[in-house]
Amino acid sequence: MVVVSIATETDHRKIEEKWKKKWLDAKIFQSDPDSREKYFCNAAFPYVNAPLHLGHGFTYTRIDVMARFKRMSGFNTIYPFAFHATGEPIVGVATRLEKGDEKQRNILLSSGIPEKDISKFRDPKYIVMFWKKRIEEDMNDLGLSVDWRRKFTTIDPEFNKFISWQYRFLKKKGYVVQGTHPVVWCDHCKSPTGDHDRLQGEGESPIDFTILKFKFKDKYICAATLRPETVFGQTNMWADPEVEYSVVLVNDKEKWIVSEQCAEKLKEQGKTIKEMGKIQGKEMIGKYCTAPMIDNEIMILPSKFCNPNIGTGLVTSVPSHAPYDWQALVDLKNNPEELRKYGIDPEEVRKIEPISIIRLDGFGEHPAQEICEQLGIKSQKETEKLDKALKIIYKKEHHTGVMKDNCGEYSGFRVEVAKEDVKRELTRKGLADAIWEPTEKVVCRCGTQCYIKILENQWFLKFSDERWKQKTRECLRMMKIYPDSGRKNFESTIEWLRDKACARRSGLGTKLPWDQEWIIETLSDSVIYPAYYTIAKYINEKGMQPDQLTDELFNYILRGEGDLEKVSEQTKIDKKTIKDMKKEFDYWYGFDLRGSAKELIPNHLTYCLFHHTAMWDDQTRWPKAMTVNGMLNIEGQKMSKSKGNFIVLRDAIDKYGSDAVRITLMDCGEGMNDINWTENDVLSWKSKLNSIYHLITDNYNQGESRLENTMDKWLVSRLENHIKIMTQALDQTNNRTAATEIHQMVNDMSWYLKRTEKPNQGVVDYFLENFVKLLSPFAPFIAEEIWEKLKKKGFLSLEKWPVFDQKKIDDEILQLEESFKKMTEDIKEVIKLSGKNDKLHLYVVSDKELSHFDEGKSFLKKELAFKEANIYILSDPKKYDPEGKAKRAKFGKPGIYVE
Template sequence: DRNEEIIIFPASFVKSENGTGIVMSVPAHAPFDYQALEDIKKSSNDQNLVSIARSISPVSIIQTDGYGEIPAKEVTERFQIENQNNPKLEEATKELYAKEFYGGKLKQNTGRFAQKTVAEAKEEVKKWILQSNNADILFELNDGPIHCRCGSECVVKLLNNQWFLDYSNKKWKDDTHYWINEMKILPEEIRGEFNYVVDWLRERACARQHGLGTKLPWDKDWIVESLSDSVIYMAYYILAKYVNGKQLVAENLGDEFFDYVFLGEGDSKKISSSSKISHDILENIKNEFQYFYPVNARHSGRDLVPNHLTFFVFNHIAIFPKKYWPEEIVVNGSVLMEGKKMSKSMGNIIPLRDAIRTHGADPIRLAILISAELLQDADFNLESVRGIKNKLENILNECSKYKPAQSDNQEQEDRWLQSRLQQLVLEITSAMEKMRLREALHDVLYEFDSDIQWYLKRVEAKNRKNVTCTLHEIFSARVSMLSPFAPHIAEEMWNKLGNSGIVSKSLWPSVLENKIDAAALQSENLLKSTLEDIKNILKVTKILPKQIIIYTSDSWKTKAYQKILSSVIKGEMNIGALIKSLIADKDTENVKKDPDFVKKTINDILSEPVESRESKAKSGLVEEKKILLEINSLVQKEFGVEVQVFGESDAQKYDPKNKAHTARPFKPAILIE
């Protein structure tokens, strides 16, 4: 209405690649705009421009408590800003914009919007200038710049007569939400991202006019866009061999052919005739589709969740009956090289054939798998590859030592190792079912080792010779579980063990409950933890041991431990109530002489895995003194000294420093001289 001329000034803070490259200047309220105007006034480059700038008076349109007529002037002066390149302008802008947006009101010079808050007026002003044809909408990429594969920067272009898929359709969205919440998605935490994408997804262009692709059936000037074209290509896999073998010709295939193969609708004899294929081939194609569908699992990268993978679910729901909807999606991260993104420009891409020739296929597979879980980026590290290659060679060498043999009388350490095998089979199987491949592989490669090392230490200390039977069983199960990860060397290991057939056809190990000996697990854990305590004491004190004395706790403490354990498992951990309950029982009343016992025991129990607590509660506690007598051979082997074991109340015990009374169940007291 005012019919005024618009002056255009230069400003270094304006980015030419953003929008039109021109921004409206509001020097009264925008610190950047005010400072840019002041910079021109101080310039000596163009006196005509300087003269125009000095003639301009900023127009104030917002009144905000705490600010005068020109808020931008006040805030830039307070921040001591001298030019538009000062980084403090960002902070000044945030402060002023926040206060004006939530507390500012428009002045009378804004006409119909006077006295409205900025928050209220923002959308109204936008709607008004659009309706009055004084503005238009400019589309731009939010996360730019984005470059295509050719290196050019991408821009937004509006195409006439563009074709869209209407992902905003409510019924379609509801069905997709339902199936995303019903189907299996791994890892589970990514399910929310799928639902989020379904919520915001609206109409999406499904066709383009350049490049390779399939012509849009109803508009031959357009090509089906690649992400829209690929969402059900799993169904095409069934047709591919017939197309490549020239048994199917695209021009002969109408809708009725696909309706019959994919939906089971129509007269097969008429369709085979119209499609110019034999009835037998048509039936084979339909039967193969019904055999392979639905898709059991779709594996892809996280970057495809906002597009391809969500379209994959949408389009299967739109086209196929429910029985053919996908069963599972597995989402993974990317692969890095030495912590950096792989790219040709960085020269850090290793051709796969070269890598296999140098390191072998199995070490490469394992190095990638063990570096990250599904959603994490896997870091391909050559040092890791070499380490894993050595590990696999060591396991192969170990396998050559153990052949099938008759079982001797089993001792405690044999029962313990077999129990640990069952626990590891359970843990690894659970991890595999959840696609936690890094966790499963770590257990196969390293958890077995720590158990085998302890077992060998035990049998060596006891001077046992024939343990081939037990170790053959352990290594056979280990190789069987290694096979899906490292199939090539696993076959060599299987052969070295003297097993028949090939490991890839062997059954995955089952958990045998009757081979889990809770008492053996408790006993060996007690020996391991006690030996570790002795090592730690010697490390801290730096003394050369002459004798080691171990004291086990009184029977009343064992009974109290069982009651405390039961309470902890139930979630009842009120120390006062527990002490009162123990004192009331004649078997455990001695707790009143050692009230700290309850708190320390609770902490002991809570530091253990839940499975260990439940095992102790189920099987009862072991005779610690009898078990710890076996530690003597271990200590003699490692430190060359004798170990004596006493009960806390033994009358003839050697206890010069009154250590015995500090013993607790599974926490024996130790004296080293």
């Protein structure tokens, strides 16, 4: 018998189409309540405005591997899916097409949409239905073991009734409130813009800048800062000489000098703004203004890093602690001609020295200077390096810095404390105000750049409620987080999360039940929808109408409240159906695992915890576990359409086959680290799967029936170790660890066949049957095909997962065979160095080694082309040892002599 690596190229796509059809026809992934322990896993549903990409495939396959593993382990398992259509993205696509946007048109063409069908995508509902159908097909092609009876979209009228029930309940509990808050705002859509409604800036949120007011004649030059505590280190003011600034009367009291863009934003943030005139930046250069708090006259100097779109468009300078300020000052001192252009004496600027106000471990007097030198920054034009320097210094000073003795009453304060205290004092004295900005640039799906608006009478989820936070902390404490290192991210989010706008004016979705002008936004209707999966099959199959889905029905089924008779009479749904729906919910909920990418922890995933603790006091309904994964890189680079390395999932499946795509993704990495997909890896796995197919089908039901020998016991022991490692790894969603064992099993079988002259049919078949079961969650299509080739009945996907048996492991044999393997490699090196391989002499220290190695003599002769092989124990007085090699022998490392 020989090991066949690649006899013929297996037609993977033909196999995948065959088993996809068989699974769907037999409905093997549809599960209903029964006496078994349940396992309910789900992943964040896809947005239906584009095809799935390889990153989706990574997240969804991770959960599918768990679903298949649990199903084979005897759990009654469901893995349902639905489709997210809420919000602005889909309307944004339609709107851009309506406007003749060529970029949007080309995106659709590149996604495989025929030219003749492009006009249909001007209808948002057509977009939803088109991508819903295609995504479902892609999921089936990927081999996801989904119960499709439970599918829905978030714009289905029936689902809208579910969300309306949810929000009426939240409002009644006081978790949805009306108030005045800063929100990220799209002026085109006239709505707050949540994370999923953004083309750019997901995760960014409002942050308040302190506006410092610098007396300038009868006006105030205003500079915005995130670090008000650094007022004690101000040395000068920066202005862009090319910018035309606005002079505005604020609240009919003070004249401020700010950028035109700032003036417009202030109007949206509760201030009365009256335009009084303009002043060119260059008109202020070389003049002086009075710095607040320190009451010093400081010079206004020219700089290009003042951005009129951020803050006020003017910047106060603290060069000791701000890398941009330090480098800009250095640049000016080195360019006297630039100063003379504005009538400034270069000597006056050379006199400006940085003022150190913060003590920071690991740095000297001027941290900004040191970090610029460390990063090799030579000019203020090196913005990437300066941004990096800024983040390093600001973070370190905020968390560990201490105010120095030259900071008045704040001397000795930790920076993070002084920041708030100084801001309060400045505001109280009328020396400061505030402006809100997004933490980074945000662009709405409609293409409009967003800004921060103070919104009155807006509806918010009251995430700041301490009682609600406490319940959510308890929920998280009870949960498993995979990997556990992600737990601190959830904890941090729970603490910093504040009230969040939950509705917008435009887009698709559920109207706020008590205020129909508002639509519940995309991150606010996607938090408890796993509960809807449990009853969706009844709503779908029985054709229930939206008006039948009353709050009373949902309260009875999902919260156990109300009277069955009254609910049945009111809804015109028969009592048996209602009881069955309640039974279904009670059996399946809460879910056992939810998976998504780590970038959703600060929003979607943590919101999910909050909403569950609000909707159910019964802790059994709360989430049991979440698994978060890193992002997907392609050939070492972040996947990006602009970089040309964006891979659509369907294209990958068509090119490499689903099984190869799945197992490559699972073998790329685990935990929260980003993973790296390479074509070499997927081609390697495609070839490996082909080899596995032939290895199993060519060697199954071969060999002879005989008693087990040492190598048989070794092979069984190795198998049991693989079962143990893979079972433990999959339970923790460590799929890469489990996938690595697939490699090892191929190596083990190949080694066994080389080491054994007459393989034991029973042992080989036992190994191969279990091998294909262990392969199944990763490469289910080819595993099913192999199972059929072995003439097994039924679907492999429904077979029992191998159970680890410690009694079948012989640790001694494992150790001895590992020594034998290493010794074989050592002998090869000796042959290579000596050029001899006529006779082999081995010296061992124990009887166990003698017995085990003696059994391998024929292998050594055949493998290494020796004419003769002899094995001696050290105690043998008749051993042949002309060069004294025996004395080098240790247990597990025999002495070697060749001639």
